[in-house]
Each structure stands twice: as C-alpha cells, then as structure tokens.
Amino acid sequence: MTNRRITTTIGLRYEDAAKVGVIVEAVREMLKNHPAIDQRQTLLVYFNQFADSSLNIMVYCFTKTTVWAEWLAAQQDVYLKIIDIVQSHGAGLCLPQPDAVYG
Numbered sequence: 065m066t067n068r069r070i071t072t073t074i075g076l077r078y079e080d081a082a083k084v085g086v087i088v089e090a091v092r093e094m095l096k097n098h099p100a101i102d103q104r105q106t107l108l109v110y111f112n113q114f115a116d117s118s119l120n121i122m123v124y125c126f127t128k129t130t131v132w133a134e135w136l137a138a139q140q141d142v143y144l145k146i147i148d149i150v151q152s153h154g155a156g157l158c159l160p161q162p163d164a165v166y167g
Contacts, residue, residue, distance in 0.1 A: 067102050067126035068135040070142055075118030080155035084111050084119055090149045095125050098145075100138035102128045118158035 074091075076084060092109040095101050105126035113120035123146070127138045150157060 065130050067105055067128065068130055068132075069124070069126050070101075070135075070139050071122075071124045072143070073113075074121040074123060074146060074150070075115065075158040076121065076150065077156050077158045078117075078119060080153075081119060083153050083155045084121070087150060087153050087155060088121055090153070091121070091123060091146055094145050094149060095123075095142070098138075098142065100127050100129070100134075100141065102126045 074087075076087065080087075088109055088111055092107070095107055095109065096103065101107065102125075106124065107126075108122065108124040110122050111119065112122045123142075125142075127135050129135055129138065147157070
C-alpha cells in the first residue's frame with residue numbers, strides 16, 4: 065500500500081444552491097495544492113446528490129502517506145480547510161434532519 069484514501073460527503077444547505085459550483089471548484093483547487101495529497105492518484109470533487117436535506121458534494125482523494133497518524137492529520141487538515149471554504153463563500157453545512165414521527 066502506497067497511499068491512504070480520504071473520502072467524504074459534504075452536505076450543503078439547499079438555500080446555498082447558487083454557491084455549490086464555486087465551492088466544488090475551491091475544494092478541488094485546495095486539494096490540488098495540498099502538500100499531503102498525492103496528485104498522481106485519483107482526485108475527485110463533484111456535486112453528486114440531491115439528498116433529502118442537503119446538496120451533497122463527494123470528495124475523494126489519496127494522501128502521500130500510509131502512516132495512520134499522518135493520514136489522520138492530513139484528513140483533519142483537509143476537513144478543516146473544507147469548512148473554511150464553505151464558510152468563506154457564505155454557505156453552511158447541513159445537519160441531518162430527524163424524521164418526525166406522529167402518533
């Protein structure tokens with residue numbers, strides 16, 4: 065094994081639909097320039113789902129390291145940068161909405 069994978073889904077609020085494209089592009093650019101991400105491996109960032117309560121963006125990439133602690137640090141840094149990107153564009157992350165049960 066030469067890499068470890070980072071894969072996640074970012075859920076944006078439906079009210080931020082107009083910002084999805086620029087956020088996708090900003091996350092992709094961040095990953096292309098991140099020192100811990102292996103540019104020789106598959107790197108994907110795409111809006112890929114209209115979920116019940118969010119507009120979902122898929123993130124898929126590989127780190128240069130296989131060392132678990134280094135991978136965790138790289139993943140954390142990527143996730144924190146994603147939060148910064150979302151917030152810098154005036155958008156918000158969506159929390160799952162609980163199902164309402166009526167008796």
